[in-house]
Amino acid sequence: MTPSRVAVLAFEGVSLFHLSVPGIVFNGVNAISDEPSYDVRYCAQVSGLVRTDQGLMIEVKDGLNAMHDADIIIVPAWSDAPDAAASKDLIDTLNEAHTQGKLIVGLCLGAFVLGEAGLLDGRKATTHWIARDRFAKQFPLTHFRPDELYVADGNIVTSAGTVAAIDCCLHLVRQRHGADIANRTARLLVTPPHRQGGQVQYIEHPIPELPSENRLPGVLEWAREHLPEPLSLAKLAEVACMSRRTFTRRFRETTGTTVIKWLNAERVARAQQLLEITDMSIEAIAGTAGFGTPLSLRQQFSAQLGISPSDYRRTFCKTVKTLTS
Known part of the structure; x- marks a missing residue:
């Protein structure tokens, strides 16, 4: 299987943490797979030395041309200065990638760059809660979801601040490879595979x-x-x-949520894992996950994932076997 090519943008003052997250998560998938699933590379608007927010200088060998060859493009947390606009070359490159249907991710304030490129018009998106007022004012055509940890709308994905970058990248792994691979990657990183409740638990509670x-x-x-x-x-x-x-x-x-919603989410996650790695019947999985009846399982699966358990198994059981065989 050919690895998915990931281009992560580096720029002057880039968050060293955010710059590292995609590589940590995607290389985590590589570590638990027999064959590499991702090829993570770094690029800059102009190749050369880049100073990070921690004062460390890093050498970035690729320019924006790396985005042309990538399957996934990730823009980490951008500068929080109101006048820190993205360059025309970067905007043009992102728009070209968007027309090609590539997956484009804005981590934290990286969502501002996607917004400047017009990629969030008419789409759902989020960003760090600290910049929610400025974001809502600057991008009025965006369906802003300030309480979410991450939001996926078509080929555009945005995340909230700091650690939500890990949540977002694990979500991408979950979508592409299934819950079991995402859970195993999360265990390797010693982090929860999925956090409930969104940003609201950090903003107000x-x-x-x-x-x-x-x-x-x-x-x-x-x-x-x-x-x-x-x-x-x-x-x-x-x-x-x-x-x-x-x-x-x-x-x-x-x-950040209720007991019932938390239990339903945990039970769906358990059902996902069983659908991927076992041949148990839907009825048996419903009982093991705690739903009681297949109908209840199907209703929660549809409400949370927008897919039936049978369709999920057909999609991800093959993926997991390919990655782990």
Whole structure:
């Protein structure tokens, strides 16, 4: 299988973290596969030495021509200066790539560059919450989703700030290779394969720094181990040794969502994995994932993924076998 070519843009003052994330995630996929799935390269508007935000100088050998040969183009967090406009050459290159249907990703403030190129007009997009007012004002034709960790709309993907870049790249892996490969990559990186709740949990509901809060992550792990069981709010509160009211509040503060939505998302993720790596029937998977009935499984699969379990298995079971055989 020919590796997908990824071009990551470097520029003066680029975030060293954001510049590294695509390579860390995609090379993580390479590490768990028999054959490389990605070829990650770095390019700049003008090849040569580039100073990062940490003061380190890096040599970037390729210019924007690398984007012409790429399958995926990634623009990391851009400068937060209001007058930091992208060059005409970069805008033209992105537009050409867009007409060719290439996957174009704007991480964090990199979404501003995609917006300047007109790629977000009429599309859903997000960016770091700290720049949400400026983004909404500057790109009024964009269907702005300020609370999301990442947003995919056709061949355009944008993410929120900092660590959401990892969430976004893992989402790309999940879409291209399935949940099992994404989960294994996340384990290799020692990071959650999928975070629930979006940016809103960081904007409006910061997690309280209380000693008792340490009990909640343990409850989440316990719930994941007992997904086949009929888990109720009362049962989880009992495991956490909290009142229902306190548990409900702390759960939302920690996850940014409700118990029911979190459980449904976890159960869909478990069903995805079983569909990919086992020959279990849909009925058996529904029970193992905790949905109880195949109808409930199909309804949640459709609501969250926009696809039926059978179609998902046909799509990703072959992909996983190819990557792991």
